Amino acid sequence: MNMKLFDVYPLFDITPVKAEGCYVWDDAGNRYLDLYGGHAVISVGHSHPVYVSKIGEQLQRIGFYSNSVKIPQQQELADKLGQLSGLDDYQLFLCNSGAEANENALKLASFATGRKRVISFKKGFHGRTSAVVAVTDNPKIIAPVNETDNAVILPFNNIEAVEKQLQADDIAAVIIEGIQGIGGIHVPNPDFLEQLSVLCKQHGALLILDEIQSGYGRSGKFFAFQYTKVQPDMITMAKGMGNGFPIGGVLISPQLKPWHGMLGTTFGGNYLACAAGIAVLEIMKQENLVTNAEKVGNFLLQELSRISGVKDVRGKGLMIGIEFDEEVKPIRQKLLFEGKIFTGVSGAHIIRLLPPLSLTMEQAAYFIEKFEKVLSELHVHSNEID
Incomplete structure (x- = not known):
């Protein structure tokens, strides 16, 4: 009999095996944009x-x-x-x-x-x-x-x-x-x-x-x-x-x-x-990463604040909370499994972004595009999830 792990973490069915910069690859070869940074831990990018x-x-x-x-x-x-x-x-x-x-x-x-x-x-x-x-x-x-x-x-x-x-x-x-x-x-x-x-x-x-x-x-x-x-x-x-x-x-x-x-x-x-x-x-x-965090963060905060269906956007730099009236679990899962983007949460109603400080403007714009697409497909409009 094999020793069991003490089961205290709810786990996504994803096994990361490689990472570089702001990207993570799983054991099936899928590439994910990492906007969670392993819970704000990855500051200068994976495997620098x-x-x-x-x-x-x-x-x-x-x-x-x-x-x-x-x-x-x-x-x-x-x-x-x-x-x-x-x-x-x-x-x-x-x-x-x-x-x-x-x-x-x-x-x-x-x-x-x-x-x-x-x-x-x-x-x-x-x-x-x-x-x-x-x-x-x-x-x-x-x-x-x-x-x-x-x-x-x-x-x-x-x-x-x-x-x-x-x-x-x-x-x-x-x-x-x-x-x-x-x-x-x-x-x-x-x-x-x-x-x-x-x-x-x-x-x-x-x-x-x-x-x-x-x-x-x-x-x-x-x-x-x-x-x-x-x-x-x-x-x-x-x-x-x-x-x-x-x-x-x-x-x-x-x-x-x-x-x-x-x-x-x-x-x-x-x-x-x-x-x-x-x-x-x-x-x-x-690499002037503190300045980059401010610049890319300001872009994300500005773009997120204009998206229909978002109740509130808070934070500074690359520490951002996106609040909805309804639970965000479907949004996060769709971003992860279909959009191939890691995000975090704060409770049931807030998506949390904590990417590496090396996140580029192009990667941030890519996220905004995918995020809007996910919200549209889930019919998240006027602060309602159908």
Whole structure:
């Protein structure tokens, strides 16, 4: 008898075997345009030759040693990240995933403030591990062991609700996504984010910007919060940071001081992860992918907003939500199996686009053409699906 996989994922009957740029091929030879990027992970494109070469060369020298020794690639990654993001004065802690990045950010906030309580927001998603699942607005994934009185989930973009909670001066941190991803591509109001930053400083709470999905150029800025004047105490990253290789990180304000043993990880910042992260930053810089994300994203947002049957279009750059009055499952399936285009969803009514940042204008126009064709064939007009 063969061991069975623990069946927790609903799977499409597609087996990808090859990928390049913005395309994926299955085992039957079909080519798909990838507008999902493996859930916002593929930032610089599949199998980019610089990326492949960098990881291969590193593996030939040394693939792993623990954080008990100096790993020069960690500093190289930090230097390049600081230069490209404009956040040279921040400190970098490396880990393996977005959930781990958020866990460490919350832990650091609690160490720094001596407090326990955390504010997050409705429709927010921060991960599936202990502390971060407690501040995620999805009761279905919160097990009894994760339940806590320390998590306060407030209405999004409601500064009065935040101010009321902060007045007790017992909040360790406020965590908010640069753009809400799983919750439906909701962009924080710039005034709300800036007032939130001011209130956190007034009440001694730390502001954590979760840029795990919205960061690394996806929004058309390196981080989505950079559309505002906010300077967060911490910024969490993952997904596009490694273009498929597991890596996460926390950018930490210089005001926060570390001590040995405060945070730790076995695999975080290993040689291969750093090689992947360095390659991503080099490619992003050489190919101006942040600018490309803004340009192609603006085109998509403009074109999608004129399509009949679409209720709303939201987002920035190449992080886009397309909302309908009815469920989008038929649209997504038809796009995938007939149009050969991968897309994502946010709940039942929103199609989510998270393509590689290398998406071209021609590929974007091709998607618009196929998308309109699918909507027409499904009779999606005037916000109705027949």
